[in-house]
Amino acid sequence: MVKDFQGVGYCPDWKWEFIDGSYAKAHQHSAGAAGQQSQAIGKSRAGNTTKINWADGYGLPVEFEITCGEDNDCSAAPNLIARLPDAKAIVADKGLWQ
Numbered sequence: 001m002v003k004d005f006q007g008v009g010y011c012p013d014w015k016w017e018f019i020d021g022s023y024a025k026a027h028q029h030s031a032g033a034a035g036q037q038s039q040a041i042g043k044s045r046a047g048n049t050t051k052i053n054w055a056d057g058y059g060l061p062v063e064f065e066i067t068c069g070e071d072n073d074c075s076a077a078p079n080l081i082a083r084l085p086d087a088k089a090i091v092a093d094k095g096l097w098q
Contacts, residue, residue, distance in 0.1 A: 012062050016091060019081075065079055
């Protein structure tokens, strides 16, 4: 799935980078897959959730990281910022910097 987003073939504006996190509801049967790899599915009041943390240029996704739904946004921000080129400004809501 990551290659689908990265293979779009546009040239982002790296002067500004925007980061935000969005919740995705996970199906009740999504947890419990065989294997040792983490599934990034967390429990919340809404049930099973996953959080997709996006970094965009021109409002389009250029990089993302999937975390558990109960993880806060600031836990994914350092990994996203490290994978992107240097920017003059990084724009995010206050949930990323607490």
